[in-house]
Amino acid sequence: MSFADPIALYHVVKRSWSAQTIPDAFDPANPCRNxxxxxxxxxxxxxxxxxxxxxxxxxxxxxxxxDGRYWDLAADQFDEPIPYDNVLTDAAEAHQHASEDHLATLLHNIQNHQNSGDDRGL
Structure with missing residues (x-):
């Protein structure tokens, strides 16, 4: 499974968020939140x-x-501008907020949506 760039991935990932990718914090009115x-x-x-x-x-x-460019595929959750600090961190810190199971579910959902052709950005 590959994407030309993060924009192409964005069009699939926004359809791939679910209650299983962020249990206990999923907001159906704003699926990007959390x-x-x-x-x-x-x-x-x-x-x-x-x-x-x-x-x-x-x-x-x-x-x-x-490659020297910032990409925020989850910015849609906010209703005001984000004060980007651009502080380097790592996967270990991100995993404090999302388990390996959450990631596996999101990657599975992305693959399913990509395979179904649901990556047109509609």
Whole structure:
């Protein structure tokens, strides 16, 4: 399973978030909410690079740095601008907010949506 760039992955990942990818914190009205750690881990699996973080009023927010460019595939959860600090972190810290099971579920959902052709960004 491969994607041309993080934008292509974004169109699939936004359909792949579920209550199983972030148990006890899933918000059906805002499926992106609380999905940043598991999403950053999935992005790193697909593209390598680093995981970075920033402080928000809701807590720590995780996203990615790939080939010198920042990618935040879970930014849609916020209703105001994010004060990006771009602090390097690692998968171990992101895993404090998303288990390996959560990541496996998200990666499985991504694969299912990609295989179904549901990656058109509609």
């Amino acid at each position: 999905q940043c750690a598991v999403t950053a881990l999935a992005v790193q699996r697909h593209f390598g690079g680093d995981i970075v973080k920033t402080a928000t009023k809701g807590g720590t927010h995780f996203y990615n740095l790939i």
